[in-house]
Amino acid sequence: MSDHRRRARPSSAVTLADVARASGVSEITVSRVVRAHGPIAPETRAKVEAAIARVGYVPNRLAGGLASAGSDLVGVVLPSLSNSVFPDVLRGLTSALGTGGLRAVMAVTDYDLDAERDAVAALLAWRPAALVVAGLEHRPETVEMAKASGVTVIELMDIEGEPIDLAVGMSHTAAGAATARRLVTRGRTRIGYVGHGAQDLRAAKRRAGLEAALAESDLRLEGVTVVPGPSSVASGREALAALLAERPTLDAVVFSNDDMALGGAFHCMAADVAVPERLALIGFNGLDLAAALPRPLTTVRTARERIGRIAGEHVLARRRGEEPPRLTDTGFELVAGGTD
Structure with a gap:
């Protein structure tokens, strides 16, 4: 694996200790803010929340010995299901994931980048095996969460830009x-x-x-x-x-x-x-x-279904310890019909 690719792949998840160091408070105080439990001074809460956004911390909803329960889940965040475009992508993705015993858990954002950020936070809280999102443009907080999560991240439908981890799509x-x-x-x-x-x-x-x-x-x-x-x-x-x-x-x-x-x-x-x-x-x-x-x-x-299938295959390849290509160009075809 090249040094560039090794650096591009997240290595470990951000922890409470990282947030505590970034905010200058104790881990117990950070935990209270995250769980909304116990009295916290407003200025302390603001300091911790700013550190959480800065380092990309996502609470682990599977803490307490249940983390392995989420290992067969793949978080999928799509902008729309209003036509067959993204259902086609999803069909290819789930068919590939199924061969490795993985299941997709999905959120739809209606092309709202704030909704995408919130969906990514919610899905990463369950420590999925991978995260799949559409496009290469996201809120900075979304990018930080994804990078800090330690999971495989695949961006779909676009290859014009620098991916968080891996990208499958076209120009x-x-x-x-x-x-x-x-x-x-x-x-x-x-x-x-x-x-x-x-x-x-x-x-x-x-x-x-x-x-x-x-x-x-x-x-x-x-x-x-x-x-x-x-x-x-x-x-x-x-x-x-x-x-x-x-x-x-x-x-x-x-x-x-x-x-x-x-x-x-x-x-x-x-x-x-x-x-x-x-x-x-x-x-x-x-x-x-x-x-x-x-x-x-x-x-x-x-190549919508193919894009989804390749993304699923990349997730499975990572689980086998293999390194997929950073960018996969699936191309496009201009189909001459009868309207031009």
Whole structure:
């Protein structure tokens, strides 16, 4: 194992003693703060809580001789289950973990990084065999907890950045760039974008890649509509209608994902907008439903189930004392449908 990888892997969990040293109080005082038991001066509590956040301490809910009971659990924190994307990831993950007798315990955050931080704290308190989270961007406290936990940490769906431990996924910037180049080669020059909530940081990377690649051909996005909240077919339909009302000369629209693009396709059907003759549509994810449209959606297909399966295999490899690659690029495929 290289020195770089050895340093990247957490070696031991942060303890009460570490918090006591960081805060300058006794372990008993730290324990009282953690268990909310007994009188504690407000200034002392604040000092201990600041030290806990700084060193990444997570209380052990299995203390007292039951720690081995949590060794077959893997904490999984996902941003959404509203479409098949993350269920596909979860299916691959659980199928791989099952071969090693491990079970997934899951939390959903709705792309809220504060909710992710709280979910990670709750799951790490049970001392799981591993922690699996989506994306590479987290609150600083989340990163510190994960690093200090001493467990295998795998970040999914993205490899553009420095992982806490291991990462399995793809380049979203490259996917956005591939989308732009596809449209340029098809002769599209008046391109718009329909997206969803800014909290989806991987969608933001795809948009950045899209805009950078368009700039290579002296093009830019001619119109943008981003709806608040999560993606959905309904919001995609409404957003495309609003965008075309504002920018009627667009000849192509890129969507943040297939849910939104499906909604756009339904708007075009209802409004008698000819696709792709009048307007090209491109999505992201490669959902089965998008392929079932009368004109299958042109989209970027991601290896979602494979990403989950590889993550599960990495967890099992670590338990065997093996060292998986720090970054695993599963790539993507631009699927030419009938909408561009």
